[in-house]
Amino acid sequence: MQIEIRGAEKLSYRERQVVVLKEMGKSSADICRILKISASTVATLYNRARNKGYEVVIVLPGDTLGIFGGGDESFEAETE
Numbered sequence: 001m002q003i004e005i006r007g008a009e010k011l012s013y014r015e016r017q018v019v020v021l022k023e024m025g026k027s028s029a030d031i032c033r034i035l036k037i038s039a040s041t042v043a044t045l046y047n048r049a050r051n052k053g054y055e056v057v058i059v060l061p062g063d064t065l066g067i068f069g070g071g072d073e074s075f076e077a078e079t080e
Helices: 013-023 028-035 039-051 073-079
Strands: 002-006 055-059
Touching (some): 013 028, 013 039, 028 039
Antiparallel strands (some): 002 055
16 A cells, blocks of 8 residues: 655645654654654644645555455456
8 A cells, every 4th residue: 555645745844744644543642752743733734734735645556456356256246
């Protein structure tokens, strides 16, 4: 799995760090500890980033979803 942030060029370095950690499922407390910043700074950076309109896209290989052979046989039977 790969995560792509579209519009990242609009974000500051710190905003990118917070966004990536948030999108990885880290809590605000985790982000505070990792980046050594306060909870209010995390919230401010995340809100600024959201207002700038970035978009997160998850890129999955086709075989992960079983659409290029070797997939779930029951799904194939349902679609025929």
